[in-house]
Amino acid sequence: MANAAAHAVEDGVEAPAKRDFLKILTVSAGAVALGATAWPFIDALNPTTAELAVSNPIIEVGGIAPNTGLRVMWLGQPIYIRKLTPQQIADNQAVVPSSLPDPADYTDRVKPGYESFVVVVGLNTGISCELLGNSPTDPRGPLDGWTCPCDGSIYDPLGRVRSGPAPKNLAIPRFTFLNATQIQLG
Amino acid sequence: MKLGISAAALLAAFLAFGSAAYAEDTLSPLHWQSQGTFGSYDQAALQRGFLVYQTACASCHSANALHYRDLTALGLTTEQVADITASIKLDNRPATLDDRLISALPKSQAAAAFGGAVPPDLSNIVAARPKGTEYIYNLLTGYQAPPADVTLMAKHYYNAAYPGNQIAMPAPLTDNAVTYADGTKATTAQEASDVAAFLTWASDPNLDARKQIGLRAVIFLIFLTLLAIATKRKIWRDVA
Amino acid sequence: MSDQTKSWLDSRLPLAACFRAQVCDKPLPANRPYLSALGTLITGTLIFLMLSGAVLSAYYVASDHGAYNSIQFIMRNVNDGWLIRSFHATGTTMLFAAVYLAIFHALITGAYRLPGELVWGLKLAFLLLMMLVGYLGYAMQDGAVSHWSLHDVTLAGAGLSSFPGNISNWVLGGPAGHGTLGHVAMMHGLLTFIALGVLVLHYYAKQAVAPVAKKTVPLHPYYTSHHFVAVSVYVLLFAVLVFFAPHLGENPLNAAPANPLLVPAVMTPPWYLLPAAAVTHALPGTEGGIVAFFAAFAVLFAMPWLDRSDPRSEPGFLYKLLVVILGLDVIALGMTAAAGPSTINAILMIIFIGWYFLHFLVLTPLVTARESK
Numbered sequence: 001m002a003n004a005a006a007h008a009v010e011d012g013v014e015a016p017a018k019r020d021f022l023k024i025l026t027v028s029a030g031a032v033a034l035g036a037t038a039w040p041f042i043d044a045l046n047p048t049t050a051e052l053a054v055s056n057p058i059i060e061v062g063g064i065a066p067n068t069g070l071r072v073m074w075l076g077q078p079i080y081i082r083k084l085t086p087q088q089i090a091d092n093q094a095v096v097p098s099s100l101p102d103p104a105d106y107t108d109r110v111k112p113g114y115e116s117f118v119v120v121v122g123l124n125t126g127i128s129c130e131l132l133g134n135s136p137t138d139p140r141g142p143l144d145g146w147t148c149p150c151d152g153s154i155y156d157p158l159g160r161v162r163s164g165p166a167p168k169n170l171a172i173p174r175f176t177f178l179n180a181t182q183i184q185l186g
Numbered sequence: 187m188k189l190g191i192s193a194a195a196l197l198a199a200f201l202a203f204g205s206a207a208y209a210e211d212t213l214s215p216l217h218w219q220s221q222g223t224f225g226s227y228d229q230a231a232l233q234r235g236f237l238v239y240q241t242a243c244a245s246c247h248s249a250n251a252l253h254y255r256d257l258t259a260l261g262l263t264t265e266q267v268a269d270i271t272a273s274i275k276l277d278n279r280p281a282t283l284d285d286r287l288i289s290a291l292p293k294s295q296a297a298a299a300f301g302g303a304v305p306p307d308l309s310n311i312v313a314a315r316p317k318g319t320e321y322i323y324n325l326l327t328g329y330q331a332p333p334a335d336v337t338l339m340a341k342h343y344y345n346a347a348y349p350g351n352q353i354a355m356p357a358p359l360t361d362n363a364v365t366y367a368d369g370t371k372a373t374t375a376q377e378a379s380d381v382a383a384f385l386t387w388a389s390d391p392n393l394d395a396r397k398q399i400g401l402r403a404v405i406f407l408i409f410l411t412l413l414a415i416a417t418k419r420k421i422w423r424d425v426a
Numbered sequence: 427m428s429d430q431t432k433s434w435l436d437s438r439l440p441l442a443a444c445f446r447a448q449v450c451d452k453p454l455p456a457n458r459p460y461l462s463a464l465g466t467l468i469t470g471t472l473i474f475l476m477l478s479g480a481v482l483s484a485y486y487v488a489s490d491h492g493a494y495n496s497i498q499f500i501m502r503n504v505n506d507g508w509l510i511r512s513f514h515a516t517g518t519t520m521l522f523a524a525v526y527l528a529i530f531h532a533l534i535t536g537a538y539r540l541p542g543e544l545v546w547g548l549k550l551a552f553l554l555l556m557m558l559v560g561y562l563g564y565a566m567q568d569g570a571v572s573h574w575s576l577h578d579v580t581l582a583g584a585g586l587s588s589f590p591g592n593i594s595n596w597v598l599g600g601p602a603g604h605g606t607l608g609h610v611a612m613m614h615g616l617l618t619f620i621a622l623g624v625l626v627l628h629y630y631a632k633q634a635v636a637p638v639a640k641k642t643v644p645l646h647p648y649y650t651s652h653h654f655v656a657v658s659v660y661v662l663l664f665a666v667l668v669f670f671a672p673h674l675g676e677n678p679l680n681a682a683p684a685n686p687l688l689v690p691a692v693m694t695p696p697w698y699l700l701p702a703a704a705v706t707h708a709l710p711g712t713e714g715g716i717v718a719f720f721a722a723f724a725v726l727f728a729m730p731w732l733d734r735s736d737p738r739s740e741p742g743f744l745y746k747l748l749v750v751i752l753g754l755d756v757i758a759l760g761m762t763a764a765a766g767p768s769t770i771n772a773i774l775m776i777i778f779i780g781w782y783f784l785h786f787l788v789l790t791p792l793v794t795a796r797e798s799k
Contacts, residue, residue, distance in 0.1 A: 022420060026413040030654065033410055033661070036403075040506035040513075044481045050503045053255065053284050223670060251498045307683070309498070313673075314570070314682035349691070389681075392501070392508040399509075400669020407665050411658040418651040425456055425643055 055186050061117060062181030069134035071122065074185050078130055079173055080122040080146075080159075081183070088144060088157045089115060101161050102169045109158040109169075114177050120159040121173055124148040126166035131155065146170075218319055218383055224401065226394045227387055229261035234366050235384025236260060238377045240270075242358040243308065246296045249287040249388055251309035259391055260384075301341040303354035312382075312389040319386045321347065326378035329357040450646040455639030458649070463656030464528045465632075469625050470657070471521045476618055478514040486566070488611040490604065493568035494683040512672040518560055519674055520664050522698035525553050533729070534749045539737040541635045543730035548628040550726050555621040557702055562614040564696055566607060571677050571693055573684030580606060582712035692766045700760030707763070708779045718779070725786035732790045735798035742797030745790070752785045 047055065057074060061081055064070050069082040084092075089106075097103040110118060122131050126148065132138040133146035133155075141147040141154040143162055148154075153164025160169045175185045219228040236257065239249075254274075257267045264283070271281040276288070289296060289305065297304040312318030328347035332338055342352040359377045366372055387393070436443060485504055487496035500507035529549060532538050538546035565576040580598045599609030643649070667674055673681075675697030679690045695703050705722045706715035725732070735741070759778040762771045 022413070022417055026410075026417040026654070029406075029410045029413055033406065036406075040509045041477060041481055043505045044507055044510050045484065046505050048485075048499070048503045048505065048507075049255075050499070053253070251495075251502055256502070310681050310683075314678055314680075316678050318678065396508070396512075396669050396672070400665065403665045403669060404662065407658065407662040411655070411662055414651070414655045414658040418655045421647050421651045425648065 056184055057186075058178065058182055058184045060181060061183055064117075066116070067136055071134055072185075074173065077173075078122040079185065080118075080120050080131070080134055082118045082120075082134065082157060084116050084118060084157055092156060092158050095156075101163075102167065104158075104160055104169055106158065109160065109172070111177055114180070117177075117183075118158055119172060119175055119183065120170035122146070122170070124150065124153055124166055125161065125168040125170065126153055126164065127151045131170075216320055216323065218379075218386065220383070220386060220393055221319070224397055226397065228383065230368060231380050231383040232260040232387050233262065234364075234368070234370060234376075235380035235382070235387075237364050237366070238359070238381040239308075239384050240274075241364050242377070243381065244287065245290045246299075246305040246355075247308045248289040248293075249309045250307050252287045252388055253283070254281060254285055254287065255283040256391065260387070300354040305355070308385055308388065310389050312386045314389075318389065319382050322382040322385055323378045325353075326357075326359055326381065327375055450644065452645040453639075453642035454645055454649055456641045456643045456648075457639075458652070460652075460656050461527075461531055463653045463660075464524055464531070465625075465629065466653050467656065467660050468521060468524045468528065469622075471517055471524065472618070472622055472625065475514060475517045475521065476622070478510050478517065479615065479618070481510050482514060483611075483615070486611065488566070488608040490568065490607055490684070493566060493607050497567060509668075512668045514563075515676070516664060516668045516672060516674070518563065518696075519667065519698065520660070521556065522560065524660075525549075525556060526698075529553060529726075530749070530753055533752075534741070534746055536733065536735070536737075536741040536745075538729045539733055539735070540730055541737070545628060545631045545635065546730060547727060548624055548631055550723065552621055552624045552628065554723060555617055555624060557699065559614055559617045559621060560696070560698055562610050562617070564699070565610050566614060567680065568607060568684045569680030570682040570684055570688070570690045571680040571695075573686070574689055575693060575695065576606065576610070578712075582716065694764050694766070697760065697764075700763045701756045704759045704763035704775050705779060705782075708775060722779075722782065725783060729786070729790070732786055732794075734791050734795035739798055742793070745793050745797055748785060748789055748793060752782070755781050755785070 055075070057072070059070070059072055059081065061070065061083070064081065064083040066083050066085045067088070069080050072079050072081070093106045095106075097105050106115075110116075122134075123129070124131055127150045129148050129150035131146040132149055133140040139147050139149075141162075143154065143156040145154070145156040145159070145162075148164065148166065151165045153166035154162050155166075155170060156162050158169075159172070161167070173185060175183050177183050219225050219231070254267055254271045255264075257270070258264060262270075267283060271283060271285070274281040276285060287309075291299070293304055312322060315321045324347035325345060328345045330344055330346055332344035332351075336344065336351065338344060338352055342354055343356055344351055345353040359374045359381075361374050362372050363374075363377060364372050370376060435441075482500060485496055485500050485507070487493060497511070500511055502508075504510075532542075532546060532549060561579075565572050565579075576598075597609060597613050599606040677692065677694040677696070679692060679694075682690075694700070702719060702722075706719050709715060709718045735745075755778050759775065759782070762775045762778065765771050
């Protein structure tokens with residue numbers, strides 16, 4: 001094998017172009033080998049199959065009765081899914097955003113076509129306590145939304161802060177409606 | 187030119203060797219298709235093996251490192267696996283794709299049922315025994331009447347393949363313990379062979395990918411080595 | 427890069443010129459064998475092991491409940507995790523093969539003799555460090571075998587408590603318990619960096635005593651192309667093992683999880699630790715094992731002075747033959763350790779260990795003194 005290579009070399013001794021070609025080919029092949037070896041090292045740092053399996057859960061929301069909420073844990077945070085009553089929708093659509101501590105329109109807080117569902121991260125934006133108010137029997141505050149048991153902040157049913165030390169509205173996680181009864185987080 | 191021809195000849199020889207090794211497999215009863223240098227899993231056997239596992243093993247043994255979603259590697263679609271999990275009860279709810287393959291009986295109860303012997307987890311059992319695939323097959327087909335000079339302990343059975351020959355696990359397989367969907371005759375030996383194939387997969391689920399990538403890598407590296415030799419010779423020709 | 431930028435960079439940070447002068451144009455003897463690439467291969471493999479180890483450490487959990495499961499997670503759920511682990515395990519095999527070969531080569535060519543005694547000592551220090559690192563890595567797997575091995579070693583370490591300080595507790599976290607695997611993992615990584623430092627020292631020590639060559643060629647392109655051949659063949663072999671024999675030289679029983687209630691039948695370590703394991707079982711008791719292990723290294727370190735020949739002479743035929751027999755003796759010793767405990771094995775082990783010490787303490791001084799006359 002090696003001899004064959006040597007002869008091949010001797011045949012083309014005087015052609016400098018060929019010499020360069022062989023060198024370039026060898027170096028490129030070496031670079032390909034290096035790149036192919038490097039890839040699994042990088043790929044191993046991508047999300048694992050176990051993470052992927054839990055990172056985009058599908059949540060059934062068809063069973064949520066109006067004026068109640070669902071609490072699911074996702075990536076270590078409580079996600080609150082609340083179904084509003086027509087009365088709550090009408091009340092909150094009437095609010096003028098500029099009058100709020102953190103102005104936000106009704107349409108900023110819900111997905112078009114699914115206006116009765118509010119999906120928020122259930123953590124107070126001031127002191128990070130988990131909020132109360134998913135169940136109608138919880139202390140919900142004057143606006144029928146959520147209250148923070150730690151600092152007394154009050155949120156409306158859309159998760160907009162209305163009073164209290166909390167500076168911002170509740171965060172909205174990434175999610176999409178698959179259909180009228182299922183949402184997918186992430 | 188000569189270099190190219192020699193390289194091609196070497197590759198051809200390498201591939202021929204590979205396919206010869208592959209063709210040898212599958213015939214002898216103690217030779218599984220995955221065992222040749224380039225052998226891959228027989229998915230039909232793995233699916234039959236999972237059926238045997240689920241019917242005969244899973245009541246006492248777990249395979250904790252596996253999730254039901256991993257079963258798509260046996261050639262099943264996600265829907266088929268979902269059908270399987272829907273029929274498996276875990277704590278009064280059907281299993282989901284993200285559940286692990288746990289045993290129906292909790293470990294302590296299973297151990298109590300077998301006189302203190304804890305049924306081992308089967309995720310890695312084939313890797314954890316010398317010649318593991320053969321061992322599983324031999325163990326499952328190795329139940330015999332004890333020889334006259336052997337006195338068995340209480341709740342133990344005579345098994346020719348088990349170290350010490352006294353095993354706490356009663357013979358788990360019988361003829362027609364399962365009904366194969368593909369019409370294969372469910373003899374004890376067939377069931378043992380299939381479940382041994384399934385447990386081999388459970389221990390080494392990356393075998394197919396490993397060998398496929400490996401073959402390509404080795405061919406490429408042979409090519410690279412030849413190039414390296416040619417380049418080195420060319421550069422060194424003027425050094426006496 | 428424009429010429430102006432280039433000349434500016436060269437004037438402020440003359441890296442390229444320095445690299446050219448120190449590396450590319452470095453004169454090297456024109457007749458070095460392919461084995462001279464061993465240093466490159468060993469250094470490259472060590473760095474490869476550090477990189478794959480770094481990726482594994484992203485998922486490894488150093489606890490007596492988490493270690494085994496985290497490795498299963500790496501093998502089954504991390505993208506290409508099985509490949510990275512195979513790189514790491516097989517890289518270890520390749521590294522030990524190269525280091526053992528380098529030690530054997532230095533022995534048979536007499537390279538350990540003055541003025542190469544420090545180079546030789548650094549080689550042995552590297553082997554010693556690699557054995558520790560290799561052992562700690564093996565123990566990190568928390569398999570059915572390595573768990574018990576670590577248990578025994580930490581107990582043996584407790585026997586060293588009369589030493590100043592408390593080395594065994596620092597390295598191994600005390601008798602196997604919570605936290606032990608954390609110490610083991612930390613030391614596994616730390617000692618690797620020290621070993622890399624030893625390699626650097628070895629490189630410079632070797633430069634200092636390199637004989638002046640009659641005919642030289644510049645490193646680039648001559649030795650780059652030359653070593654590229656060695657690296658290609660080495661990587662080819664590496665790939666064959668990674669993809670077709672990923673568990674070469676491992677005890678299969680160690681693939682089962684650690685079970686504190688069940689001692690495995692055969693307590694065999696990976697192949698590269700077999701001779702060392704046999705030596706530690708040669709003398710009774712844990713202290714005896716430690717003494718035997720360090721004695722086996724001590725005679726190696728003493729080689730430059732046990733050899734009575736003129737350092738400039740070629741080693742004689744009989745001496746070389748004895749080194750080959752020593753190599754076979756060490757392999758046979760490893761095989762007795764792999765075969766598990768039995769009476770005949772215990773006797774063979776004593777014979778092979780006896781020959782090992784006989785070779786260094788009696789045969790080497792005698793033969794080298796005679797052959798150099």
